[in-house]
Amino acid sequence: MLELLHFLLGGSSDTGSLTAHRKIRDIEFQLHLDWPGVADGIRVSRSGARQGSVRVEPAPPGAATAQLLSGAGELRLAEWQRLIERDLFALPEEHVGISGRIMLSFLMRRVGSHAFNNPTHSHARQADAEGTTNLAYLLGLDWQLAGRYRELQAREKTRRELRKAASDPILGRIVGKASDLRGQIAVVEHRVNELQQQIDAFRVVPEYENLRIRADEIDRRIREMRNQDAVDRRNLNDLERAVEEAVSPDIDYLEPIYAELGIVLTDQVRRSFADVEAFHHSIVRNRRRYLDDEITTLRTRLADREAERNTLGNRLAEVLQTLREGGALDALTTLQRILAQEQALLGALQHRFEAAQAVEASRREITQTRVALQQEMETDIEERRHVVNQAVVLFSEYAQRLYSPDREAYLRFEPGDASLQIKPHIASDSSGGISSMVIFCFDLTVAVLAHRAGRAPDFLVHDSHLFDGVDERQFVRALSLSAEVCEQENLQYIVTLNSDELEKAVRLGFDPANHVLEPRLTDAFDDGGLFGFRF
Numbered sequence: 001m002l003e004l005l006h007f008l009l010g011g012s013s014d015t016g017s018l019t020a021h022r023k024i025r026d027i028e029f030q031l032h033l034d035w036p037g038v039a040d041g042i043r044v045s046r047s048g049a050r051q052g053s054v055r056v057e058p059a060p061p062g063a064a065t066a067q068l069l070s071g072a073g074e075l076r077l078a079e080w081q082r083l084i085e086r087d088l089f090a091l092p093e094e095h096v097g098i099s100g101r102i103m104l105s106f107l108m109r110r111v112g113s114h115a116f117n118n119p120t121h122s123h124a125r126q127a128d129a130e131g132t133t134n135l136a137y138l139l140g141l142d143w144q145l146a147g148r149y150r151e152l153q154a155r156e157k158t159r160r161e162l163r164k165a166a167s168d169p170i171l172g173r174i175v176g177k178a179s180d181l182r183g184q185i186a187v188v189e190h191r192v193n194e195l196q197q198q199i200d201a202f203r204v205v206p207e208y209e210n211l212r213i214r215a216d217e218i219d220r221r222i223r224e225m226r227n228q229d230a231v232d233r234r235n236l237n238d239l240e241r242a243v244e245e246a247v248s249p250d251i252d253y254l255e256p257i258y259a260e261l262g263i264v265l266t267d268q269v270r271r272s273f274a275d276v277e278a279f280h281h282s283i284v285r286n287r288r289r290y291l292d293d294e295i296t297t298l299r300t301r302l303a304d305r306e307a308e309r310n311t312l313g314n315r316l317a318e319v320l321q322t323l324r325e326g327g328a329l330d331a332l333t334t335l336q337r338i339l340a341q342e343q344a345l346l347g348a349l350q351h352r353f354e355a356a357q358a359v360e361a362s363r364r365e366i367t368q369t370r371v372a373l374q375q376e377m378e379t380d381i382e383e384r385r386h387v388v389n390q391a392v393v394l395f396s397e398y399a400q401r402l403y404s405p406d407r408e409a410y411l412r413f414e415p416g417d418a419s420l421q422i423k424p425h426i427a428s429d430s431s432g433g434i435s436s437m438v439i440f441c442f443d444l445t446v447a448v449l450a451h452r453a454g455r456a457p458d459f460l461v462h463d464s465h466l467f468d469g470v471d472e473r474q475f476v477r478a479l480s481l482s483a484e485v486c487e488q489e490n491l492q493y494i495v496t497l498n499s500d501e502l503e504k505a506v507r508l509g510f511d512p513a514n515h516v517l518e519p520r521l522t523d524a525f526d527d528g529g530l531f532g533f534r535f
Contacts (some may be wrong), residue, residue: 001496002108002110002461002463002496003017003018003019003110003112004018004019004029004031005031005108005461006104006105006108006110007019007029007046007048008029008030008031008044008046008054009031009044009084009104010054010077010080010081010084010100010101010104011101011104012051013048013051017048019046019047019048019051020048020051021048024048025047025048025049026047026048026049027047027048028045028046028047029045029046029047030043030044030045031043031044031045032044034458035060035087036087036088037060037061037087038058038060038061042056042057042058042060043056043057044056044080045057051077052076052077053074053075053076053077054074054075054076054077054080055073055074055075056073056074056075056080056083057073058073059073059075060083060087062083062086063075063079063083081100081101084100084104085099085100088100088456088457089103089137089455089456089457090454090455091137096147097130097133097143097144097146097147097150098133098134098137098143098147099134102122102130102131102134103134103137103138103456105122105123106122106134106135106138106443106446107443107446107447107456107457107459107460107461108460108461109122109439109443109461109462109463109466110123110463111463111465116436116439116463116465116466118131119422119424119438119439119442119443120132120135120422120423122134127150127153127419128149128416128418128419129146129147129149129150129152129153129418129419129420130150131419132146132149132419132420132421132422133146133147133149133150133419133420135422135446136420136422137455138446138449138450138455138456139387139391139422139446139449139450140384140387140449140450140453140455141380141381141384141387141388141413141420142377142380142384145373145376145377145380146377146419146420148373149373149418149419149420152366152369152370152373152418153418155366155369156366159363159366181349181352181353181356182353184349185346185349185350185353188342188345188346188349189346191342192339192342192343192346195338195339195342196339215316218312218315218316219316221312222309222312222313222316225305225308225309225312226309228301228305229302229305229306232298232301232302233302235294235298236295236298236299236302239291239294239295239298240295242287242291243288243291243292243295370417373415374415374416374417375415377415377420378414378415381413381414381415388411388413390449391411391413391445391449392410392411394445394448394449395409395410395411395424395441395442395445396409396410396411398440398441398444398445398481398485399426399437399438399441401477401481402437402440402441402474402477402478402481403426403437403474407426407427408425408426408427409425409426409427409441410424410425411423411424411425411442411445412424412425424438424439424441424442425438426438426441433467433468433469433470433471433474436466436467436468436469436470437470437474437478439466440462440466440478443460443462444460444481444482444485444493447459447460447491448485448489448491451489451490451491452489458490458491458492459491459492459493459494460482460491460492460493460494461493461494461495462493462494462495462496463495463496464495464496464497464498464501466495467497467501472504472505472508473508475501475504475505476504476505476508476509476510479495479505479510480510482495483515499520499522502516
């Protein structure tokens with residue numbers, strides 16, 4: 001029955017849930033309940049075969065027409081959940097951290113979710129901050145302040161994950177240490193500044209490519225002239241040595257030799273020698289004249305090339321100066337691309353630096369935030385002392401009704417490290433099931449106070465598992481107390497009981513005559529069973 005109530009009041013249904021069972025998934029279950037602003041209440045219908053929609057007749061006032069599906073009063077599940085939050089729990093449009101479904105899970109605890117293990121948890125894996133934030137709303141405390149614990153927990157979880165990543169030999173390279181990254185950022189910033197200065201001072205030369213070709217040609221011409229000079233200087237050296245060697249032969253030694261030999265040279269012979277000597281002098285003069293002309297030519301060529309080389313050198317210097325002061329558009333584009341790459345690298349390093357700083361400083365900041373939140377929470381509890389006192393007195397009254405007037409019982413509200421702490425307490429004795437009776441008194445307190453303030457619907461539902469192991473005396477007193485409180489507060493308390501447990505209550509004085517709902521479900525016969533078959 002509890003599963004069906006949750007299903008009809010907007011609960012999710014997976015493949016393993018009751019309503020997804022192949023034999024009943026096509027059955028349309030119905031629930032009739034009172035609704036604000038609807039005199040005769042509404043009828044809710046939903047089947048496991050169509051889990052995403054709910055038929056509500058008549059449609060509650062203010063139902064979003066855009067959420068209506070085919071068929072009269074058929075709503076999308078999300079719209080039905082929104083209407084429950086708005087009309088049954090009076091939640092504002094923005095209510096991050098609290099949920100109608102979670103609060104329904106406190107008003108209708110399920111043993112399958114281990115909701116009877118902890119008074120402030122509606123399921124076993126629920127975070128403390130989530131449970132107490134929703135309870136803070138039902139009890140009239142500042143739920144938004146309590147909800148900030150959830151944000152704090154998220155930050156703490158992120159910090160632990162980042163810290164773990166920073167310690168990892170591989171992932172640590174991605175985050176890094178702030179001290180290392182600070183140095184890398186300084187180097188990259190310097191490169192970025194240098195590139196930016198180069199770009200700012202860059203002057204695009206329209207004829208850059210032509211000037212570059214011209215400079216190459218001038219340089220090539222200068223190198224050619226230097227090679228030609230080297231050849232001409234070698235030739236000049238050879239010619240100068242040849243001039244030094246070009247002299248007339250010495251023949252004065254011939255006549256004395258002949259005289260010593262007893263040979264007397266005639267005048268005719270002497271004339272022949274004179275002719276030969278004159279011929280040789282003529283050859284030497286002609287050769288020296290030729291060599292002098294060649295030397296003059298080489299020296300002239302060297303001088304001319306020297307002058308031309310000086311002119312070309314000055315011209316090359318002018319062209320190179322122009323090229324240094326400016327450049328082609330392609331060069332500017334290249335510089336801009338490199339600058340963009342360096343800026344991207346700088347941005348990535350800065351993000352890593354911020355992450356590293358967050359890892360190293362977040363623990364201190366989280367601690368400071370936690371202390372400040374605890375102080376705010378303490379102040380809020382003190383300012384809402386009348387609300388807190390109501391809850392404490394009501395819980396104590398219910399607990400003493402179950403046990404004795406002198407039984408110590410109280411609710412404690414205090415700001416904790418991870419959440420608002422709400423701790424119901426009943427002093428223990430030899431009676432069994434004390435923890436179950438803590439949950440019973442706590443749930444009844446929450447239901448009464450939330451209903452009085454218009455923050456919750458007028459019902460509370462308990463599964464029979466709540467009373468497992470509970471002493472018979474407290475069990476009977478709990479049934480009597482819930483009947484009395486419901487009559488006083490105009491509430492509806494629904495509890496599922498096995499017949500043998502009910503018989504124990506009757507023997508101890510509880511009269512169920514006006515409380516048992518028909519029909520009774522029984523497994524006494526072979527052809528009986530829930531929904532007419534056995535699971």
